[in-house]
């Protein structure tokens with residue numbers, strides 16, 4: 001992640017913030033592990049010895065899960081296991097990245113995708129295993145209402161909405177799809193799939209089921225995933241979009257991994273490309289999107305992403321696609 005330079009949060013702050021801002025309300029186990037880890041000088045020394053971009057709680061906890069260690073049985077068991085297996089934990093942390101692939105985010109992208117001129121050529125940057133490249137192959141249920149989408153899909157994505165969301169009544173038509181990742185994960189590779197599963201937090205069984213369903217969908221027709229840096233590869237991939245399809249470059253939970261000059265370079269590149277650009281990132285990550293938000297539009301007490309079309313913010317989204325709060329709704333905080 002970014003923040004490797006001076007003024008970056010230390011391991012203790014990372015773990016304390018993760019406990020309170022990310023795990024609270026979503027994973028009691030991870031909240032406990034992160035909170036107690038942040039107060040454990042010995043563990044923080046081990047974590048502090050990792051490269052700056054490898055200290056995230058999600059990466060450490062995912063590595064422990066991947067290796068079969070305990071993350072749901074309380075801090076003492078976790079701590080003892082990590083101490084006893086540190087060399088393996090460290091090797092996994094160094095070899096892997098936080099590549100959480102959340103197909104649920106398709107529910108927040110869908111209204112924009114369905115409103116663009118069809119058919120689409122989807123180009124996802126930071127695609128991980130490419131599970132967000134199949135928005136036309138899932139089922140959707142907004143506000144607990146009727147399901148719609150691919151009737152054969154094993155994946156149903158639930159999303160709560162507020163504001164004037166332009167809810168689609170049809171799926172987008174995808175003519176072509178491809179992704180870019182520094183380290184693409186392969187849905188046909190058991191170890192890669194186990195890594196994806198290890199990144200789902202302990203209590204989140206519905207997310208795990210969703211992930212497994214999405215892997216099944218992707219295995220039926222895996223999209224092309226190009227290995228490389230998004231800034232190097234995006235132009236070439238857009239150039240390959242078939243004639244007659246609208247190119248759509250999109251990304252979620254990706255640009256926070258870049259340094260600010262990399263984000264700026266990407267924004268400059270993508271603005272000059274044909275087609276459209278959909279971003280779904282933390283509120284401060286893209287300065288041009290952040291600069292168009294009004295004061296008070298982003299809540300201070302919960303983690304949200306900002307969904308934007310061609311740099312123009314349109315909604316707040318739940319980071320795993322669980323909610324979509326369209327700007328301009330009556331009385332909504334998004335309007336303030």
Ligand SMILES: C[S@@+](CC[C@H](N)C(=O)[O-])C[C@H]1O[C@@H](n2cnc3c(N)ncnc32)[C@H](O)[C@@H]1O
Pocket residue numbers: 097098099100101102103105125126127128129132180181182183228229230231251252253254257258
């Ligand atoms: C948190 S995952 C999100 C995956 C997917 N976008 C989703 O929403 O489910 C971030 C992904 O971005 C990739 N990534 C980070 N920096 C990148 C870069 N400079 N170029 C390409 N991919 C990058 C990581 O390898 C990882 O797979």
